[in-house]
Amino acid sequence: MKNNTIAFVLDDKIVNIDFTKDTQLKPTTTVLQYLRELPTHKGTKEGCAEGDCGACSVVLAEAVKGEDGQVKMQYKAYDSCLVFLPMIHGKQLITVENVGTSSNLHQVQAAMINTDGSQCGYCTPGFIMSLFSLHKNFSNPTREEVEDALTGNLCRCTGYRSILEAAYLSCSPDANDHFTAKEADTIALLQTINEEGFAITTNQQQYFQPNNLAEALAIKIKYPDAYLITGATDIGLLVTKRKMLLPTVIDLSAIKELKETTVTTSGVTFGAGVSLEYIKQKSEKRFAALYDMLVVFGSKQIRNLASLGGNLGSASPIGDTPPVLMAYNATICLVSEQGERELPIKEFITGYRQTKLQPNELIKSVFVPDIAEGVVVKAYKISKRKDLDISTVSAGFRLLLNEANEVVEIDLIYGGMAAMTKSAANAEQFLLGKTWSRENVTAAMQQIDLDFTPISDARSGAAGRRVMARNLLLKFWVETAGVEVGGLI
Numbered sequence: 001m002k003n004n005t006i007a008f009v010l011d012d013k014i015v016n017i018d019f020t021k022d023t024q025l026k027p028t029t030t031v032l033q034y035l036r037e038l039p040t041h042k043g044t045k046e047g048c049a050e051g052d053c054g055a056c057s058v059v060l061a062e063a064v065k066g067e068d069g070q071v072k073m074q075y076k077a078y079d080s081c082l083v084f085l086p087m088i089h090g091k092q093l094i095t096v097e098n099v100g101t102s103s104n105l106h107q108v109q110a111a112m113i114n115t116d117g118s119q120c121g122y123c124t125p126g127f128i129m130s131l132f133s134l135h136k137n138f139s140n141p142t143r144e145e146v147e148d149a150l151t152g153n154l155c156r157c158t159g160y161r162s163i164l165e166a167a168y169l170s171c172s173p174d175a176n177d178h179f180t181a182k183e184a185d186t187i188a189l190l191q192t193i194n195e196e197g198f199a200i201t202t203n204q205q206q207y208f209q210p211n212n213l214a215e216a217l218a219i220k221i222k223y224p225d226a227y228l229i230t231g232a233t234d235i236g237l238l239v240t241k242r243k244m245l246l247p248t249v250i251d252l253s254a255i256k257e258l259k260e261t262t263v264t265t266s267g268v269t270f271g272a273g274v275s276l277e278y279i280k281q282k283s284e285k286r287f288a289a290l291y292d293m294l295v296v297f298g299s300k301q302i303r304n305l306a307s308l309g310g311n312l313g314s315a316s317p318i319g320d321t322p323p324v325l326m327a328y329n330a331t332i333c334l335v336s337e338q339g340e341r342e343l344p345i346k347e348f349i350t351g352y353r354q355t356k357l358q359p360n361e362l363i364k365s366v367f368v369p370d371i372a373e374g375v376v377v378k379a380y381k382i383s384k385r386k387d388l389d390i391s392t393v394s395a396g397f398r399l400l401l402n403e404a405n406e407v408v409e410i411d412l413i414y415g416g417m418a419a420m421t422k423s424a425a426n427a428e429q430f431l432l433g434k435t436w437s438r439e440n441v442t443a444a445m446q447q448i449d450l451d452f453t454p455i456s457d458a459r460s461g462a463a464g465r466r467v468m469a470r471n472l473l474l475k476f477w478v479e480t481a482g483v484e485v486g487g488l489i
């Protein structure tokens with residue numbers, strides 16, 4: 001492994017940072033903090049420092065080999081307040097200053113001016129970066145695609161109508177720009193950067209970024225208490241909000257084996273390091289309920305960074321993927337130097353932020369099996385806002401009925417109702433073998449009260465959570481029985 005130095009492209013040049021020489025920078029300095037200290041890159045703004053406002057949005061571009069064997073640049077928007085500097089090793093960092101200049105505006109900048117999309121202007125650089133990413137990935141985007149690209153950006157002056165208009169105006173089929181013109185040069189520059197894993201050791205911190213699984217497992221054994229990160233959208237907040245100095249970090253974001261996706265006739269295995277945005281795209285046709293959940297997961301900037309391994313590894317009771325993955329009967333593969341073991345995700349989470357992961361293990365992948373004919377899986381999320389909000393109550397439900405309309409299989413798995421993702425076991429037991437009728441479902445809704453003792457917090461009182469949990473079951477019945485309902489309880 002190489003030591004102490006990272007390299008990336010900024011302003012069309014390679015930037016090398018040696019953390020032992022540049023003592024102002026720590027390995028857990030965020031890209032936003034780094035940019036704010038550069039006299040030439042203060043366009044990137046800090047709003048919340050926790051991924052909620054998008055003012056700090058940047059685009060990270062990578063040289064990626066496509067299925068046709070061609071290497072092309074791939075552009076994605078990220079919240080720079082959540083990205084630690086070593087995570088951009090080997091990538092091109094694009095900020096608002098790089099997109100265009102006042103004498104030579106980029107299409108997205110010109111469109112923002114022409115539509116009066118900028119008012120106080122504080123949020124504008126972030127919007128430009130999200131629009132730029134949209135421009136590089138879509139020509140003639142749909143309303144849904146535009147809204148999805150902008151969900152992670154807040155404008156408190158409510159200039160949204162004009163900003164949406166700017167998106168449509170600037171994303172034309174002929175979306176070539178100066179980045180396209182320089183693509184071959186940028187790829188050549190990026191290919192000069194060493195892809196080896198590295199270790200950074202400073203007076204106060206150790207940061208490892210291995211590039212293969214064997215190396216990562218060896219480091220994990222040596223440093224069992226190290227903070228593991230993949231996207232750092234959970235762990236990053238310890239640094240930006242709680243101001244913690246993380247003594248040892250193992251960064252799994254560059255491990256190729258954790259980025260693999262395997263498609264078979266019985267399901268799909270997603271690597272633990274695959275981004276949730278990628279899984280969203282891949283699940284749309286095959287795992288509709290997982291897709292529905294990922295549509296309302298964070299924002300595009302968050303999903304570009306966050307991983308499945310991170311969502312399961314953090315084992316939060318309001319994590320959005322565990323209920324729906326459990327409803328799919330998904331399994332998780334854990335790996336150590338001794339080998340691999342597979343277990344149902346239903347058994348993986350054991351308590352509040354606790355799992356069966358041993359100190360020498362990592363999450364390698366998640367297998368989502370296809371559902372058999374007749375089985376229905378659905379996912380629900382109730383939050384204060386539809387977008388970019390965490391769940392108050394969430395659910396993953398699975399149902400199989402026989403020809404007599406009786407329940408043969410049922411899973412009612414809830415998030416936000418207990419210290420961990422948990423089944424409504426009494427309600428499930430009550431419904432099993434019974435007719436899938438409104439009468440029986442209404443009776444089962446009372447059983448849910450026996451299953452949970454929810455907490456009261458800022459998002460909802462316990463009574464509110466109970467009503468939500470009950471009504472989600474009723475909603476599921478309405479959607480699966482196809483019956484109009486007269487009023488909720």
Ligand SMILES: Cc1cc2nc3c(=O)[nH]c(=O)nc-3n(C[C@H](O)[C@H](O)[C@H](O)COP(=O)(O)OP(=O)(O)OC[C@H]3O[C@@H](n4cnc5c(N)ncnc54)[C@H](O)[C@@H]3O)c2cc1C
Binds near residue numbers: 302306
């Ligand atoms: C603005 C914002 C919005 C969010 N919205 C949502 C939301 O809508 N729904 C939701 O559920 N969450 C949400 N989150 C939380 C977070 O994005 C998710 O939990 C995400 O999936 C974490 O993935 P990560 O790769 O960033 O995790 P990291 O922060 O890198 O890691 C989280 C934990 O997982 C463990 N871990 C990571 N990878 C592995 C691995 N391969 N093996 C073993 N352990 C591993 C680490 O030990 C760590 O404790 C949000 C966060 C932010 C900041």
Ligand code: FES
Binds near residue numbers: 045
């Ligand atoms: S500063 Fe708000 S998302 Fe980064």
Ligand code: FES
Binds near residue numbers: 122124155156158159
């Ligand atoms: S232009 Fe003022 S907050 Fe967006």
